[in-house]
Amino acid sequence: MYGLVDCNNFYVSCERVFQPRLDNRPVVVLSNNDGNVVSRSAEAKQLGIPMGAPFFEVRELLRHHQGHALSSNYALYGDMSRRVMARLAAHAPAVEVYSIDEAFLDLHGLTTYCGTLDTRVQAIRRDVLACTGIPTCVGVAPTKTLAKVANRLAKKHPELQGVLRLDTASRRERALRALPVADVWGIGYQYAGKLATHGIRTAWELSQVSEAWARKHLGGVVGWRLVQELLGQPCQDLNPSEDGTLARKSISCSRSFGQRLTAFDDLWGAMATYLSRAAEKLRAQGDQAHILTVYLSQDRYDTRVPPPYTRSTTLTLPGGPTSDTLQLLAYARRMLERLYEPGRVYVKAGVVLDGLERPGRGQQLSLFAPASSTATNPLSDVRAQQLMRSLDALNRQFGRGTVRPAATVTAAGQSAPWQGKAQHKSQAFTTRLEDLLVVG
């Protein structure tokens, strides 16, 4: 049996833990740049504010109902997530951290020593709420996809008290008949439309299609696995997360700029900033990357700009895998020079690190790179690693960006031209000493 634990309105719930004035009011959390709504309180959902709505479209509605809009505070949410996951790990034999606010639990054997599955799962919810202040719902089922179904219904129907278990054929059928097909995990905007034209409206109807049909219309083997999982046939195993964090297979960093940019130096400043951040994440995960992608985007809402809006270039690093910010910057600079076209107006840039591997294991050595090259010379490698370790340590102690590449630094007192907006941000209640909540 799998359990899927999903935090309710996670970002809003995190904010409410430290700001009780937000209780019982419509509250939304906004994406980077204060662009879109990414988390909504129950009250905000009741106002009809959809997920992903552009902020400017709902600002007035929210104001009219004495609501609050907050800029996203990822330092807070990330820390709260770690706390929740730590509680889950204390209860279940194995946990797969699936996203910042969701985890699959291995529930095997959980009933043998302490009550029924339902009472055990309720105890987990109570513990998470007591220790972190975050409310959750749990779906319990023999496959991950059915656990998602159960979770969805548990959220929709408060009378279920946060838990739904789908472990018999009749319970499964009832649940699938009650769930619109668009709410099934793996059915997005495109597939939902296609299914509708074939008269398939519920999860139950989807579960009854043939293998050939699923393969033809729902992306091949992926679609067929989805159908089998709805039927209770597991196709996806639990991938337990080490130490409560999820190791990524790629790491990216991208931002929309606060203003439109055309100058190469500004774009390079932004790119260098994002790459530095991505490399930090890479080192924090203990990996090196051997594929680097950089991209620039123009405004996709500007009808005068013909597609493609995004142009990218990818490089397999000739010097082999690295986590050295300075080495990555040297590659990225040349890639940006190739990508950049004077006269174009850019609104966003980003970098992706791929081909991640742990250093020192099963690594392909370059046959042809000269021994003196900075990329392969072991001595300079060691020194580069020492430099990065010192840089990370300083930034951990004194705050992100205390020590950083010169390309990302702007004149004293001036904010970077690529800097986005974040006008409604809460404090780093749990991760910065100055922001600790003072009660009294």
Added chain:
DNA sequence: TCTGGGGTCCTAGGACCC
């Protein structure tokens, strides 16, 4: 005026290798 960011998996074609 304002419309996000960070991920995963799969497919398909071409180059190249044995």
Added chain:
DNA sequence: TCTGGGGTCCTAGGACCC
């Protein structure tokens, strides 16, 4: 010059998720 299967890597694109 033509024959054939099996494999990897790369690139691009499409769909999905939170």
